[in-house]
Amino acid sequence: MAPRKIIIDTDPGQDDAVAILLALASPEELDVLGITAVAGNVPLALTEKNARIVCELAKKTDTPVFAGCSEPMARKLVTAEHVHGKSGLDGPQLADPTMALQDMHAVDFLINALRSEAPGTVTLVPIGPLTNLGVAFSRAPDIIDRVQEIVIMGGAYFEVGNITPAAEFNIYVDPEAADIVFKSGVPLVAMPLDVTHKALTTRARVDAFAGLGNEVGRMVAEWTSFFERFDKEKYGSEGAPLHDPCTIAYLLQPDLFSGRHVNVEVELTSELTRGMTVADWWRVTQRPANATFMGDVDADAFFRLLTDRLARL
Numbered sequence: 001m002a003p004r005k006i007i008i009d010t011d012p013g014q015d016d017a018v019a020i021l022l023a024l025a026s027p028e029e030l031d032v033l034g035i036t037a038v039a040g041n042v043p044l045a046l047t048e049k050n051a052r053i054v055c056e057l058a059k060k061t062d063t064p065v066f067a068g069c070s071e072p073m074a075r076k077l078v079t080a081e082h083v084h085g086k087s088g089l090d091g092p093q094l095a096d097p098t099m100a101l102q103d104m105h106a107v108d109f110l111i112n113a114l115r116s117e118a119p120g121t122v123t124l125v126p127i128g129p130l131t132n133l134g135v136a137f138s139r140a141p142d143i144i145d146r147v148q149e150i151v152i153m154g155g156a157y158f159e160v161g162n163i164t165p166a167a168e169f170n171i172y173v174d175p176e177a178a179d180i181v182f183k184s185g186v187p188l189v190a191m192p193l194d195v196t197h198k199a200l201t202t203r204a205r206v207d208a209f210a211g212l213g214n215e216v217g218r219m220v221a222e223w224t225s226f227f228e229r230f231d232k233e234k235y236g237s238e239g240a241p242l243h244d245p246c247t248i249a250y251l252l253q254p255d256l257f258s259g260r261h262v263n264v265e266v267e268l269t270s271e272l273t274r275g276m277t278v279a280d281w282w283r284v285t286q287r288p289a290n291a292t293f294m295g296d297v298d299a300d301a302f303f304r305l306l307t308d309r310l311a312r313l
């Protein structure tokens with residue numbers, strides 16, 4: 001079976017980096033057409049640089065990286081250096097990338113790729129704020145029906161918010177873009193905090209990364225050790241949730257996850273609950289289902305898959 005064509009839209013971020021590595025380590029199943037960077041965890045100048053660093057670490061410098069939107073569609077950018085550090089990839093010392101950034105804007109790449117690839121053959125994997133997709137869908141509505149599926153890391157319902165009491169960071173940063181994506185009608189799988197908070201690093205799991213004996217394993221162990229300090233202090237958990245790799249793991253082994261196909265809408269007007277994903281989990285409204293909202297994961301199997309694939313790089 002031909003590998004699935006995907007475009008990863010990202011704001012690296014340590015967990016984004018692990019997601020990108022997992023995808024690049026799985027060429028039999030996934031054909032990464034390109035990586036589009038967006039402002040989020042840190043400003044765009046850093047997220048596009050970090051995306052190139054990760055491609056070089058994976059020795060996949062033929063993967064094109066594009067810089068996208070530097071600001072949300074209608075809001076001021078909110079970043080998360082308090083979680084990811086000033087560089088966005090704090091933990092290990094990192095050399096500047098040498099691979100080139102593509103000249104084309106990420107939004108133009110998204111539009112061109114969806115127009116040139118056969119309809120229904122490209123999956124979008126947004127793991128940062130949804131600004132690039134929101135702008136692309138607004139500028140070129142004809143591409144929406146050409147998207148095979150969207151697998152997003154974002155949202156929260158039972159787990160409530162991580163950047164405000166009500167909202168998860170990716171949705172909070174650009175709720176208008178998220179609203180466009182959730183209302184697009186494209187088949188959508190969401191990995192909210194409800195499930196990603198069950199994919200927690202532990203000392204044994206981080207040691208398994210370090211024990212791979214390759215540069216990738218060492219870097220991932222150092223990234224997750226840095227990244228987990230915030231969540232351990234905030235939640236008193238043993239480790240950090242590996243949010244973004246859940247999207248790629250779903251594409252590789254969907255049966256690791258379970259959830260419900262329900263209606264999910266994004267709060268736009270209230271400042272108190274801006275960016276909240278209101279999931280009609282108990283189907284108490286007549287609002288049509290528009291997302292498979294994941295709630296559970298086989299965490300041991302998830303980390304086995306991740307560790308086995310990182311060993312290949």
Ligand code: RIB
Nearest residue numbers: 013015127128169170243
């Ligand atoms: O809320 C978690 C999400 O926000 C992850 O994608 C993380 O990388 C940050 O972007």
Ligand code: CA
Nearest residue numbers: 013016127128
């Ligand atoms: Ca991210």
